[in-house]
Amino acid sequence: xxxxxxxxxxxxxxxxxxxxxxxxxxxxxxxxxxxxxxxxxxxxxxxxxxxxxxxxxxxxxxxxxxxxxxxxxxxxxxxxxxxxxxxxxxxxxxxxxxxxxxxxxxxxxxxxxxxxxxxxxxxxxxxxxxxxxxxxxxxxxxxxxxxxxxxxxxxxxxxxxxxxxxxxxxxxxxxxxxxxxxxxxxxxxxxxxxxxxxxxxxxxxxxxxxxxxxxxxxxxxxxxxxxxxxxxxxxxxxxx
Amino acid sequence: xxxxxxxxxxxxxxxxxxxxxxxxxxxxxxxxxxxxxxxxxxxxxxxxxxxxxxxxxxxxxxxxxxxxxxxxxxxxxxxxxxxxxxxxxxxxxxxxxxxxxxxxxxxxxxxxxxxxxxxxxxxxxxxxxxxxxxxxxxxxxxxxxxxxxxxxxxxxxxxxxxxxxxxxxxxxxxxxxxxxxxxxxxxxxxxxxxxxxxxxxxxxxxxxxxxxxxxxxxxxxxxxxxxxxxxxxxxxxxxxxxxxxxxxxxxxxxxxxxxxxxxxxxxxxxxxxxxxxxxxxxxxxxxxxxxxxxxxxxxxxxxx
Numbered sequence: 001x002x003x004x005x006x007x008x009x010x011x012x013x014x015x016x017x018x019x020x021x022x023x024x025x026x027x028x029x030x031x032x033x034x035x036x037x038x039x040x041x042x043x044x045x046x047x048x049x050x051x052x053x054x055x056x057x058x059x060x061x062x063x064x065x066x067x068x069x070x071x072x073x074x075x076x077x078x079x080x081x082x083x084x085x086x087x088x089x090x091x092x093x094x095x096x097x098x099x100x101x102x103x104x105x106x107x108x109x110x111x112x113x114x115x116x117x118x119x120x121x122x123x124x125x126x127x128x129x130x131x132x133x134x135x136x137x138x139x140x141x142x143x144x145x146x147x148x149x150x151x152x153x154x155x156x157x158x159x160x161x162x163x164x165x166x167x168x169x170x171x172x173x174x175x176x177x178x179x180x181x182x183x184x185x186x187x188x189x190x191x192x193x194x195x196x197x198x199x200x201x202x203x204x205x206x207x208x209x210x211x212x213x214x215x216x217x218x219x220x221x222x223x224x225x226x227x228x229x230x231x232x233x234x235x236x237x238x239x240x
Numbered sequence: 241x242x243x244x245x246x247x248x249x250x251x252x253x254x255x256x257x258x259x260x261x262x263x264x265x266x267x268x269x270x271x272x273x274x275x276x277x278x279x280x281x282x283x284x285x286x287x288x289x290x291x292x293x294x295x296x297x298x299x300x301x302x303x304x305x306x307x308x309x310x311x312x313x314x315x316x317x318x319x320x321x322x323x324x325x326x327x328x329x330x331x332x333x334x335x336x337x338x339x340x341x342x343x344x345x346x347x348x349x350x351x352x353x354x355x356x357x358x359x360x361x362x363x364x365x366x367x368x369x370x371x372x373x374x375x376x377x378x379x380x381x382x383x384x385x386x387x388x389x390x391x392x393x394x395x396x397x398x399x400x401x402x403x404x405x406x407x408x409x410x411x412x413x414x415x416x417x418x419x420x421x422x423x424x425x426x427x428x429x430x431x432x433x434x435x436x437x438x439x440x441x442x443x444x445x446x447x448x449x450x451x452x453x454x455x456x457x458x459x460x461x462x463x464x465x466x467x468x469x470x471x472x473x474x475x476x477x478x479x480x481x482x483x484x485x486x487x488x489x490x491x492x493x494x495x496x497x498x499x500x501x502x503x504x505x506x507x508x509x510x511x512x513x514x515x516x517x518x519x520x521x522x523x524x525x526x527x528x529x530x531x532x533x534x535x536x537x538x539x540x541x542x543x544x
Contacts, residue, residue: 007341079324081320087310
């Protein structure tokens with residue numbers, strides 16, 4: 001655990017010693033602010049559901065912008081060799097990078113607090129529902145991050161890692177969405193809703209934490225962790 | 241003791257290491273020599289656990305590296321090829337990060353910064369440093385935690401002569417108590433600090449031991465360089481029968497002069513015979529000199 005924390009600290013130090021973290025959090029806050037201020041009075045509802053449903057969509061672009069450098073930059077600069085020859089395990093490296101990105105995602109969610117305060121001022125939103133949605137968003141962020149890491153560890157080029165991660169996340173999110181299902185034969189709906197990340201988030205955004213949804217997120221994360229770990233072994237075999 | 245046993249590694253169809261075995265004893269500085277692409281970096285990467293070997297094992301004090309990776313890694317100080325560093329970190333941040341991961345004493349880190357001459361640049365970002373300072377940061381990183389084993393892949397690359405001698409002196413000093421393996425292309429620096437040599441060529445160990453032992457074992461004769469207008473056939477024809485001459489090879493050719501490499505068991509007699517034959521045959525001799533069996537010749541002959 002201590003070594004994971006050391007790697008997380010190192011990653012965060014790198015994020016905050018360059019403009020990356022500030023830009024990513026700033027852009028996120030700006031988009032959230034614009035979206036919220038435009039919609040809060042139109043909906044005339046004292047809750048953040050629409051905003052919560054919007055966040056996973058903008059994260060499709062924003063989280064890969066964070067994760068793209070995680071391994072790709074280390075591979076390009078050769079620093080992965082420094083990291084992997086220290087007394088740390090591959091899992092500690094992956095978890096360290098994962099948590100550092102999750103901390104940034106947490107900071108991004110903190111920028112939604114003014115929206116939460118505004119809604120509280122205007123009405124009386126369900127706190128339990130809001131807390132569940134925040135928890136759900138952290139789960140979504142975790143899935144996005146680990147997918148981004150799995151792509152990043154397979155590429156020396158950050159831009160390629162970004163494009164592939166965003167593309168994959170978009171497919172995974174949209175595959176179970178109602179608009180997509182409309183053009184797909186009905187017999188495939190159940191499986192597509194099962195695969196689709198967005199479909200699993202709908203009930204969470206409403207404040208319902210269904211164990212099936214949580215299980216889905218955890219399964220996707222474990223599977224992607226395995227892919228990342230496997231890619232590490234590939235690097236050690238090939239000497240990338 | 242570090243033991244590398246029957247290690248082989250291929251990159252696709254290219255053989256990087258072929259059944260490589262050697263062992264390194266404590267308190268000895270080993271110079272790892274070989275031409276570019278000989279397999280030095282691959283061997284070092286396998287010895288630090290960064291790369292997996294296709295076959296064979298690496299063990300430290302009898303413990304298998306891959307089975308005891310964490311324990312052994314904490315005792316290895318490694319400077320990888322090209323010295324990769326986290327450029328946008330400050331020197332002190334970077335060293336502290338490594339120090340934390342290696343679970344070492346912070347006070348030792350301060351001493352190390354002084355030893356490596358880094359005190360004036362501790363607050364600077366690594367990307368602001370000159371190559372010499374970056375190399376010192378890399379070396380300091382390798383020395384954190386006072387590791388028992390030091391594996392240094394070309395530690396003096398890109399340094400000016402003063403920086404080189406400082407770094408070499410540092411390696412020499414720390415090498416008194418540790419097992420040090422360092423690779424280099426610069427034979428003079430290997431000669432100046434290495435106690436023993438491991439010479440690798442085309443993925444195979446071609447010689448190992450003290451330079452004098454290797455010379456005795458592998459170099460059968462002394463090289464005489466001859467530059468003459470004589471053509472290869474007549475040069476060979478008139479000299480091959482000579483008892484003191486083992487072999488004659490054409491090493492380069494120009495319009496008027498050829499350069500021959502003559503290997504001789506008795507260079508003095510051979511040189512006189514070559515001179516006499518040249519006079520008799522009316523060849524022009526532009527050069528006739530005997531080369532001593534230094535490390536450069538040893539390297540050249542073993543890695544041909």
